[in-house]
Amino acid sequence: HWVDVQMAPPDKILGLSELYVKDPNPKKVNLGVGAYRDEEGKPWILPSVKEAERKLVVEGLEKDKEYVPILGSGPYNSAVQKFIFGHDEFGKKLIAEKRIVSAQTISGTGSLRVIAELLNKFYSVKKCYMSAPTWPNHLNVFRDAGVEPAAYPYYDLDTNSLDIENLLATLNKAEKGALILLHSSCHNPTGLDATSEQWDQILEVITKRELFPIVDMAYQGFATGDPIKDLGIVIHKMTKMHYENPEKLPSFALCQSFAKNMGLYGERTGSVFLVHESPEFISKITSQLKALVRPMYSSPPCHGSKIVEVILNDEKLYKSWLGDVAKITNRLNEVRSGLYDNLDHSLRNWDHLKRQKGMFSYTGLSKDEMLKLRSDFSIYGTDDGRFSLAGISNRNVKYVAEAVNAVVKK
Ligand code: PLP
Ligand code: TYF
Numbered sequence: 001h002w003v004d005v006q007m008a009p010p011d012k013i014l015g016l017s018e019l020y021v022k023d024p025n026p027k028k029v030n031l032g033v034g035a036y037r038d039e040e041g042k043p044w045i046l047p048s049v050k051e052a053e054r055k056l057v058v059e060g061l062e063k064d065k066e067y068v069p070i071l072g073s074g075p076y077n078s079a080v081q082k083f084i085f086g087h088d089e090f091g092k093k094l095i096a097e098k099r100i101v102s103a104q105t106i107s108g109t110g111s112l113r114v115i116a117e118l119l120n121k122f123y124s125v126k127k128c129y130m131s132a133p134t135w136p137n138h139l140n141v142f143r144d145a146g147v148e149p150a151a152y153p154y155y156d157l158d159t160n161s162l163d164i165e166n167l168l169a170t171l172n173k174a175e176k177g178a179l180i181l182l183h184s185s186c187h188n189p190t191g192l193d194a195t196s197e198q199w200d201q202i203l204e205v206i207t208k209r210e211l212f213p214i215v216d217m218a219y220q221g222f223a224t225g226d227p228i229k230d231l232g233i234v235i236h237k238m239t240k241m242h243y244e245n246p247e248k249l250p251s252f253a254l255c256q257s258f259a260k261n262m263g264l265y266g267e268r269t270g271s272v273f274l275v276h277e278s279p280e281f282i283s284k285i286t287s288q289l290k291a292l293v294r295p296m297y298s299s300p301p302c303h304g305s306k307i308v309e310v311i312l313n314d315e316k317l318y319k320s321w322l323g324d325v326a327k328i329t330n331r332l333n334e335v336r337s338g339l340y341d342n343l344d345h346s347l348r349n350w351d352h353l354k355r356q357k358g359m360f361s362y363t364g365l366s367k368d369e370m371l372k373l374r375s376d377f378s379i380y381g382t383d384d385g386r387f388s389l390a391g392i393s394n395r396n397v398k399y400v401a402e403a404v405n406a407v408v409k410k
Helices: 014-022 047-057 074-085 089-096 107-122 136-144 164-172 196-208 227-244 279-297 303-313 315-342 351-355 367-377 397-409
Strands: 100-106 127-132 148-153 179-183 212-217 251-257 269-276 360-362 386-388
Touching (some): 047 303, 074 100, 074 227, 074 303, 107 279, 127 136, 127 164, 136 148, 148 164, 196 227, 227 251, 227 269, 269 279, 269 303, 367 397
Antiparallel strands (some): 251 269, 360 386
């Protein structure tokens, strides 16, 4: 029989959408969930994705709806591996030497969960350092996989800048051999990324404390407008370090998602990669990943991965997709500037908004101020002061900025 089932707390981000839907105010604005909306506030199917789907259906590229293998479609896995690692001198060598495990997963969340489960089974230290703050679900995913979440300082709310000193100090004292979760770019929720020099410092401590890096890449493309350029810092630095000095960085993982940069949210399409110097180890890990996934969900879904496969393998479509990513990034940046321009700079300094990248503005507004935005203006952002910029457009940017001004004034 059931025992003592209590209400679970609502998800901090998805719970907001429920409140938003119930709000009768015609002026309401949803700045909660990080999902792209166009200028009209509507979800956007990328034209490149529509064209790929047309090819699948009309040109018959989709031959069947058969189950894909446990670790996903082979052609998808090679295409994505090449797309992520193949633009890099060392990445190319890693591919050629079969030093990367690649598996299709249930989007980025599934990727994180699978790697966390794998590490829990086969890695000595079951503790993962995460930025404070981080995407709240990171904590849930690792905790539920039996890995204890720990924090490293990241954002200094007083100066709205990276708290690099305390970050390095904490990592310098981190438990040797522990796991560390890194956001590749467009840090969620702060939008603030480390500079190239800061990444070097972070990687230095990682090698010193023998930490195992797990890179989460959910917004690839939105920092620079170009998915390949966005790989820059982390991937290039890490593949180089690993290839040239495997004793310094023997292994690392990358969790990747096409939810945002292809707009494939509900198609649940992403990948997990694990880099290691020994091809024999790669074979063993691959077999263990299969053993892990089979009893969880047997195999990943097939429609999204077919779309990705078509786009990455068709030169014209690939170019058109790059254009779509640039378009999303441009609109987000326009909204960011529009918000900045309409805020009252005599009330508070908003310059940090200009330094942020990706889908979010981490405003620095307090929980009380966010609650006031919700109750007085029907503007729904998360309690931590995060705005999902996709919810803003020319139609409501003034309304949002003026509401912020009003809330800050009191
Ligand atoms: N990681 C971060 C930092 C995210 O913000 C998200 C989604 O918002 C994800 C991972 C995973 O998203 P999905 O499971 O939809 O790919
Ligand atoms: O807005 C965010 O940060 C995410 C978005 O299955 C999200 O929480 C929503 C649903 C989902 C994965 C990510």
